[in-house]
Amino acid sequence: MSEAEIVAAILWLALTAYAVLAGADFGGGVWDLLASGPHEAEQRRAVAEAMGPVWEANHVWLIFMIVGLFTGFPAAFGILSMALYLPFTIALVGIVFRGAAFAFRAHGREEVGAASAWGVAFGGASVIAPFFMATGAAAVASGSIRVSGGHLVSGFEAGWATPYGLLVGLFAVAMCAYIAATYLTVETEGTPLEGDFRRRAAVAGLVAGAAAITSLVLAPFAAPSLAHALFGRGLPLLVIALINGPIALVAVWRSRPRVARIAVAAQVIFVLWAGAVGQWPYLVPPDLTIADAAAPNATLTALLVVTGIGSLLLLPSLWFLFRVFKSRNPAAIY
Amino acid sequence: MDNVTLARATMGTSLAFHIVFAVLGVGLPLLMLVAEGLWLRTQDEVWLNLARRWSKAFGILFAVGAVSGTSLSFELGLLWPRFMAFSGAIFGLPFSAEGFAFFIEAIFLGLYLYGWDRLTPVVHWLTSIPIAVSGALSAVFVVMANAWMNSPSGFRLGSDGGLLDVDPLAAALNPSTPTEDPHMLVSAYVVTGSLVASVYAIGLLRRRDDPLHRRGLVLGMSMAAVAIVLAGITGDTSARFIYQAQPAKFASMEGIYHTVRGAPVHLGGIPVDSEQRVVGAIEIPNLLSLLAAFDPNAVVRGLDTFPPNDRPNTVLVHLSFDTMVGFGTLIGLTAALFWLLVIFRRRLPMWRPLLFLIVVTGPASVMAMEAGWFVTEFGRQPWIVYEVLRTSEAATNAPALGPTFLIFFAIYIGLAVTTARLLLLQAKRNRAAA
Numbered sequence: 001m002s003e004a005e006i007v008a009a010i011l012w013l014a015l016t017a018y019a020v021l022a023g024a025d026f027g028g029g030v031w032d033l034l035a036s037g038p039h040e041a042e043q044r045r046a047v048a049e050a051m052g053p054v055w056e057a058n059h060v061w062l063i064f065m066i067v068g069l070f071t072g073f074p075a076a077f078g079i080l081s082m083a084l085y086l087p088f089t090i091a092l093v094g095i096v097f098r099g100a101a102f103a104f105r106a107h108g109r110e111e112v113g114a115a116s117a118w119g120v121a122f123g124g125a126s127v128i129a130p131f132f133m134a135t136g137a138a139a140v141a142s143g144s145i146r147v148s149g150g151h152l153v154s155g156f157e158a159g160w161a162t163p164y165g166l167l168v169g170l171f172a173v174a175m176c177a178y179i180a181a182t183y184l185t186v187e188t189e190g191t192p193l194e195g196d197f198r199r200r201a202a203v204a205g206l207v208a209g210a211a212a213i214t215s216l217v218l219a220p221f222a223a224p225s226l227a228h229a230l231f232g233r234g235l236p237l238l239v240i241a242l243i244n245g246p247i248a249l250v251a252v253w254r255s256r257p258r259v260a261r262i263a264v265a266a267q268v269i270f271v272l273w274a275g276a277v278g279q280w281p282y283l284v285p286p287d288l289t290i291a292d293a294a295a296p297n298a299t300l301t302a303l304l305v306v307t308g309i310g311s312l313l314l315l316p317s318l319w320f321l322f323r324v325f326k327s328r329n330p331a332a333i334y
Numbered sequence: 335m336d337n338v339t340l341a342r343a344t345m346g347t348s349l350a351f352h353i354v355f356a357v358l359g360v361g362l363p364l365l366m367l368v369a370e371g372l373w374l375r376t377q378d379e380v381w382l383n384l385a386r387r388w389s390k391a392f393g394i395l396f397a398v399g400a401v402s403g404t405s406l407s408f409e410l411g412l413l414w415p416r417f418m419a420f421s422g423a424i425f426g427l428p429f430s431a432e433g434f435a436f437f438i439e440a441i442f443l444g445l446y447l448y449g450w451d452r453l454t455p456v457v458h459w460l461t462s463i464p465i466a467v468s469g470a471l472s473a474v475f476v477v478m479a480n481a482w483m484n485s486p487s488g489f490r491l492g493s494d495g496g497l498l499d500v501d502p503l504a505a506a507l508n509p510s511t512p513t514e515d516p517h518m519l520v521s522a523y524v525v526t527g528s529l530v531a532s533v534y535a536i537g538l539l540r541r542r543d544d545p546l547h548r549r550g551l552v553l554g555m556s557m558a559a560v561a562i563v564l565a566g567i568t569g570d571t572s573a574r575f576i577y578q579a580q581p582a583k584f585a586s587m588e589g590i591y592h593t594v595r596g597a598p599v600h601l602g603g604i605p606v607d608s609e610q611r612v613v614g615a616i617e618i619p620n621l622l623s624l625l626a627a628f629d630p631n632a633v634v635r636g637l638d639t640f641p642p643n644d645r646p647n648t649v650l651v652h653l654s655f656d657t658m659v660g661f662g663t664l665i666g667l668t669a670a671l672f673w674l675l676v677i678f679r680r681r682l683p684m685w686r687p688l689l690f691l692i693v694v695t696g697p698a699s700v701m702a703m704e705a706g707w708f709v710t711e712f713g714r715q716p717w718i719v720y721e722v723l724r725t726s727e728a729a730t731n732a733p734a735l736g737p738t739f740l741i742f743f744a745i746y747i748g749l750a751v752t753t754a755r756l757l758l759l760q761a762k763r764n765r766a767a768a
Contacts, residue, residue, distance in 0.1 A: 056440040056443065056444060057441045063404060066411075068433070071422055071426025072423075072426070073422075077418055088412060089408075089738055092408050093742075095404055096749075099398075100398055103397030104753075104756060107760065156732055295422065295426070295500070296423055296497065298501055299427070299502050302502045310433075320445070321441045
């Protein structure tokens, strides 16, 4: 593997981490918005408690990807920033509102639980952000962003403002909700909330599954380069993702939250890597390869060194954070 | 309005908003670390109370800083795609390092904010150390990237305009870094210290004279006093560097229209481009040459030696520079008076005019910092990368930049108002609990 390919793989790992960790935080917003029934307030509090200590760290994976992309692949960053100006700007508004609203509500006038204006802002923004980021991903994966002589030639609407782009957006939001609900069944294991989140996980899982299958069936017509990637070299990984679908649903239904959590995360991870392996060596198919868009070798080497040193500090810190807040033993005190 | 103006307006608004939260992200963790450390050492609950109050406020401030910082990382590309496509490979490295520093800060902040009951006191205190260190490192790394825009180095341009011999380490350690970085870092502590002192001075003016307010004031004034001295020293070296490296910026800062031997300092006044002079300024002969080159008769290059389209906006840069220096001086004098009274009277001065002056230094420190960034950024114009890439050539040609600007402007106003209201609410609750 070339240095550029290693950097691309690292960025894809960051995207994967963002999807399975921050995706759950966005999904938490969905369940805050849709909180209902006798435990409505408790549902919101469970979401807030699960997200509170970790959402900011989960969010940094996005920053890491952005700076890694403009350092390692400045040409691709320039093109994507133009081609996806509109969906990314809308997603950004969502990201800003989501984070600010969550913090404002946590420190606000009322207790977290009852419906509130900041709560609605938090929930609404949690839908907008992943939806529009996913439409952007659809534009890239479908090969709609065209580059000629280093210039963007496909305009500002290509690939995302399409029915297929919107379908992928819907899939992403449903998937976030699905991940969040399965994680929350683990967090609320043994309390009356577990049943609430189990039912929500099942519904979200069915919606996400339907959206996924529709996207796959339509891909050869609406997004040929995505179909080429997923049904070509990415197929073995796609199959693993698809096998995890029913496993996850059955585990949710039969109250095996820990199995469900792993199986749902596995679906996200394997779909993302099926796409990556499938479109290799393209970064923005069909015109920009990883090598085309890469920074000079001196930059890539320096970036790998910084990433290596940074990871030595980052990974143990992350482990400690999740150990303190996500281990099920409430007596765990350091 | 054209895209370049709209992109500059959006970027400028985002930066001016974010920087206030960013500097508090550098300074407040250090104050929390000190206060909690003093509690561990003395077991005096007042220190713990201070640390806990700051930690609550920081929960909001850090979140708003994080999301507005995210805006900026996106906007670099969304508004300036050509700039980023050109520069990313050269100056992206410090941003990547900053990404890790920010990561560490966010992780340990989660532990700190939510770990009061989950961690033992000593471990909890230890988590504040990486927050304070990585907060400072974040600022250092980001300003390295800005310094590179002032002193682009670590690459060569090929005959076809392509990049040759890219050296990201040399770019990060460009000639502006040693002066710009320390100045910004200490300014972050000036602003934090001044704002904290200001808050407790308000309480003392309202006759809430208790150990908590006194200690809050002392910690804030300690940080502000040490940092303002360092800000003066680093500001002085920065100005002398700019005299050498960016003569157009320097001439604009001082309102020097014509090249002159033995240049004067213009205190205040308004530069008038049509008359090629500064109107209404107090002129101190030869002082500028003396400060810039340690020689009262040194030559200072005037704006007339630059083509008109290579000159910064002199009115804006000169007024911003004087605002920064003026408020900086006010902060320095206030801190000096405060500490002289403490040392000679051996107790805290409760003299109301002085407390009122301390209240004023809070907002004054923010304005000084914003004005300082105005000098750096407007003084570099018309270049986005000094003498390499013009700002006018770097903006996006995307549609709908006008609505983008209006939306983000409205969002920042809303966030600022809400943050202020919630901090006031916290203060009220703190008083009710006390």
